[in-house]
Amino acid sequence: MPTGIHLRDVRAQLFDAAERVLLREGPGGLTSRAVTAEADCAKGVLHRHFADFDTFLAELVLDRIQRLETRAEGLVAGTGDIVATVADLLTEVFESVAVSIVALITFRDELRARLRAARPGPGIPLATDAARLLADYLAAEQNLGRIAAEADIPALAPTLVGSGHLLFADRTGEPPTEEAVRRMVATVLSGVLVSG
Incomplete structure (x- = not known):
């Protein structure tokens, strides 16, 4: 082989x-x-x-970011319900290992340094990537007039990711219901969705 x-x-x-x-x-x-x-x-x-365990972990995180980016390519603005689409993406992100990976990145200095070298920029990799991908989707919906023109997309996307992270962060209990995730997304987006 x-x-x-x-x-x-x-x-x-x-x-x-x-x-x-x-x-x-x-x-x-x-x-x-x-x-x-x-x-x-x-x-x-x-x-x-892998040279060492931190190299392995960095490659794992980068692989999971790539999977998220591939998934986000399937988001098509102008089709379907915005709240459901965002809730489904957040669930997919946080039902997987994202919550644990964010904690791992936060507490492993060497891993964080390697990821910063591979993906320079602010924030915690994976969470920041999820926010960027959501912002791209929301901006596309805004361009189609389904989200208000005055909506602050750069603020909405990380708010959704942070709120999603909090919903899924308790590893000891059951994950949040689909309804709970949709209710959170609907609340965050309530002032910017254009009915029609």
């Missing part, structure tokens, strides 16, 4: 294993040993493909 294909398979297996560990145990349970055990591979496999 060619090395490039094999490498992608191993990377994907390790990333998926890390995601399962994050979902089950949170950022505190994410170690290289936990990842390789979850992936059912030898401990050295991770270090054969």
Whole structure:
């Protein structure tokens, strides 16, 4: 099997294993040993493909950002209900590992430094990316007249991401209901949606 294909398979297996560990145990349970055990591979496999664990974590975050960007490409302005579309995207972002990844980035200085080098700019990677993608979608809806011209899109998008993060942040309980997420989005967007 060619090395490039094999490498992608191993990377994907390790990333998926890390995601399962994050979902089950949170950022505190994410170690290289936990990842390789979850992936059912030898401990050295991770270090054969990544210089160290922080490099692995940075690549994991960048991979998840790429997945989010791919998902956001499917958002088509002018179709469907804006509240439902935003709520569905926020749910997709935060039902996955995003809440744990944000905590991981916040508490691992070396990971944060590597991500800043790869993606310069303010904010916490993934959360900032989600806000940027939401802002692009909301701006497109604004250009179509479905969101008021005076709406402050650069303020609305991070407000939605922050509020979504808070709804999903409690890892000990059940995730918020679809209705709770839609109600939050409707409240944030209530003054800017154009009926028609």
